[in-house]
Amino acid sequence: MFNLATLYNWFHNYYCNFYSSDPDIMNMVRLKEHHSVMVAKYARGLAESIGLSAEEIDLAEIIGLLHDIARSEQAHCKTFNDSISFDHGDRGVLRLEEAGILDALDCESQEIILFSIKYHNKMTVPSSNPDKMLFTSIIRDADKLDIFRNLPPVRAEHNYSPALVELLRKGRVLPYSEVKTTADKRLIRLGWLYDINYQWTLAQLINESYASELVRSLPNAPPFDEIKDNFRAYIIAKLSANP
């Protein structure tokens, strides 16, 4: 395993290349640089909580730090919306390969890192070998934890897209492409909570009231009653299951 301090230096220097005199771009670059450092920390904490080895814990931290490497250039598009710029998971893999920063690692670790980064932002993850699935699950949780901690509340009337409401009622994955209104973002966030892999992550999101605030923000009328009941049952089952 290579030196983590060296990687943090490389990462900071890489991001510095995208610093800008445009304050909007600069804020976006700094936001993602900071987010990456926080996600690295959470990925490490999560990996420790599930009893991984010291080397695996380092691997989780590396993936956390590098998962949004392509957000630096995406900030220059003045959007973090992949559908109108580029897929930042795929682009991140490309940039890391070009930079050769992972070359000092063994092939298996490189493959795990690149797979996890490629799929950290996809709606679903194609099944692969257990190690790739493990580290992809870790980065997806660590990423969501930091995102929830920094999201502003959704301020909107109850104007929801029926297609998304129906998908949520059935417990299906919600495609971001179906978001048509500001209020729909509440549904997407609830969908993210269904996509949490580990009790470690879910417990923090519950303790910090993100889940209860989301549930409270939905209407007290059909079909939202059913959506809330299903969600509460999911939380109880997930937190009481064997980790």
Ligand SMILES: [Fe+2]
């Ligand atoms: Fe990302």
